[in-house]
Amino acid sequence: ASGQKEAAAAVPMAWWWAGQASGRAVARALHTFGGYGVSLEYDIQLYYRRAKAWSLLAGDSQRELIAVGNRLWGGVTCPLPECGEITLDFSLGQQADKMAQEVRAFFEANLTADLRAKAHHSVAGYDAAFSQKLCAAGLRYPHWPLEYGGRGATPFEMAALNAVFEEYGWERITGPVTNQVAFSLMGFAQDEVKQQILGEFARGEALACLGFSEPASGSDIYAAKTRAVRDGDDWIINGQKIFTTSGNLANYIYLLTRTNPDVAKHKGLTIFMVPMNLPGIEIQPVHTLQDERTNITYLENVRVPDKYRLGEVDGGLQVMLHTMEMEHGGADQYRLNYQSMLDNTIAWASTTHRNGSAIIEEPETRMRLAPVAVKHAVARVLCYRSLWASHYKVPGRSHFGPVSKLFATESYLQDSRDMMDLAAPWSLFEDRHGAGHIELGYRQSIGTTIYGGTSEIMRSLIAEHGLGLPKSRS
Ligand SMILES: Cc1cc2nc3c(=O)[nH]c(=O)nc-3n(C[C@H](O)[C@H](O)[C@H](O)COP(=O)(O)OP(=O)(O)OC[C@H]3O[C@@H](n4cnc5c(N)ncnc54)[C@H](O)[C@@H]3O)c2cc1C
Known part of the structure; x- marks a missing residue:
């Protein structure tokens, strides 16, 4: 690694960070013991002293930052010892590198001057024709399993793909959100709807948005009040969703609704994949600090066929846990x-x-x-x-x-x-x-x-x- 600036800088970086992180962690831990924390009877005070003292063995650890700066940006090199066989790989791996090359080649070949000018971090940068080309090249949803037309790309490959999107300033909202919804469809949608909507997504003909948050329930997501009431083979939905990002472009809203108000809040929820062109849906823009449009979505007496339900009636929690895990x-x-x-x-x-x-x-x-x-x-x-x-x-x-x-x-x-x-x-x-x-x-x-x-x-x-x-x- 001698001569590689990142490797040379990694040594003072690690030293400085270890001192910072351990010092803070022990101070917080001691604090949770209250007065006992400072009593010599308990060991936590020893850790408190050690965390500080050990980070100072080579002198003021803040000076490590000088070495970091000089090695990363000042051309200063330093000899490093032979490190032997390295068993940990800190990169995303060769397969991911190949994915990055493929996506970069795609952007170089297809990103016209007009598209470069249109590029934006928000959904304003979405371009339907470009997305369809990405779909045709297998680069919009490569994460999907082969049986659904994907390539079974790994999370490492997807991370590499997203990094290239960022390199070109291309929006990373509509694809990942639709992808997240697609996986819930694969797991929980009824067959006809699953085939139909996944096909539309795969061809780049449709997008999804997430309809979880409401004016009175964002963090407390399972307190959703948007009401779905059964009416024969349909459901009648009334309510309001807030921050439905890409709702102005989407063809479907992945909607969290309350189907049973008489049980514990997380037990009475059901998810629907609601077509946005149904009568009774209205979208209002909400503009944000970060040059981004999101939306409020109003639903008034929206009649949704039962075939658009995902998972069991009142079984929305299970579907949501699957979706949220992907988000996290x-x-x-x-x-x-x-x-x-x-x-x-x-x-x-x-x-x-x-x-x-x-x-x-x-x-x-x-x-x-x-x-x-x-x-x-x-x-x-x-x-x-x-x-x-x-x-x-x-x-x-x-x-x-x-x-x-x-x-x-x-x-x-x-x-x-x-x-x-x-x-x-x-x-x-x-x-x-x-x-x-x-x-x-x-x-x-x-x-x-x-x-x-x-x-x-x-x-x-x-x-x-x-x-x-x-x-x-x-
Ligand atoms: C730009 C943008 C895009 C978004 N896109 C979408 C989208 O596409 N679809 C969608 O459904 N939602 C979307 N959201 C909504 C987002 O998920 C919520 O804003 C977020 O979950 C917080 O909810 P809230 O705004 O209601 O704030 P609140 O939940 O009211 O929180 C207010 C404050 O209280 C704190 N707080 C709340 N509960 C607790 C607790 N139990 N313990 C400690 N502190 C707590 C919060 O941390 C926060 O600091 C978007 C939001 C933004 C800003």
Whole structure:
């Protein structure tokens, strides 16, 4: 690894991070013991001292950040010992690299100047014809099993595919959402509807949106009030969904409804795949801080044939658990935004000059960028661990997704604030280039800590599933 800047930087990165993380973890652990935590009778105080002292054995650990900056951006090399056989692979693997090459070749061949100009991180960047081409090339839903026309691509390959979409600034919302819904259809839809809708998705003729959140139930998702009442072979649905992203483009809404109000809230839910062109559905736009349109969806006396029901009547919880697990397993999607902000900040600092030299030459700049590079590297490892657990179906893994989402999005939020400061005053301007990406990161990062489950909900999932603590929510 000698001569490779990432390998040389990884040593001070790991040293600095270990000191930071262990110090914080032990301080929080001690705190939970209250007064006993500081009593010499209990061992926690020893851990508190050790976590700090060990990180200082080589001197002030903050100085490691100087080495990180110099090795990553200053061309400083250092000899590294022969590390022998490496049994851990920190990359996504060769198959995933091949997928990335294929997607990149596709973008190069098909992304016209007009499409490049249209590219946008939100659903405004969706282009039906381009999506149909992706479908025809097997690159829209390669994750699907062979029997449904997919390629059985692994989570690693999907992560590589998404990273290339991000490279080209292409939206990563309509595909992943429709993909998530497609897997629920495969597992729970009635045959006729399954074949029909999956066929439409596979040909790029239809999209789905998620209709979970309501004005009074976002985090408390199973408190949904949208009512579905049986009427012969149909259901009559009344209610309101909020934040139905891509609802303005979608052909189907994956709808969480209440079919039984007289039982515990999570026992009276049923899921429907409702065609958006049915009478009684109205969409109103909601515009967000991050240059994105989402929607409110009103449903008034919408008559839905029973064939569009997924799973059992009042069995919506089981279907939802399947869907939510996919959502939490997709934390790498959030990390990609964070990576873009970091890459763009480095590019900005390398190409923008102050007092006669590139800003990245300044030691203070490197000191500010280095912790972001470290935290992003940690986020990537956590996300890859989550992909690995999902690929190999490792038991007891259900908290890995929430851990990755929480860490990646909270770090993105915190670091976007700091990068705004670093790049000021350039970062004050909205722009699709240079420091404009930092400004966008600042506006985008806060939303990532909310949608897909807020940070507080992630923490309670980690506490319940990872630490075995009692449920904090009803
Ligand atoms: C841009 C965007 C796109 C979205 N897209 C979709 C979509 O396509 N489909 C869809 O169905 N939804 C979508 N959502 C909704 C999203 O899932 C919810 O906003 C999110 O789950 C939070 O719900 P809420 O907004 O009702 O906030 P609330 O649940 O009211 O939360 C408010 C605050 O209280 C905290 N809180 C709530 N409950 C607890 C608890 N038990 N313990 C501790 N703290 C708690 C939250 O963490 C938060 O800080 C989207 C949201 C946004 C912003």
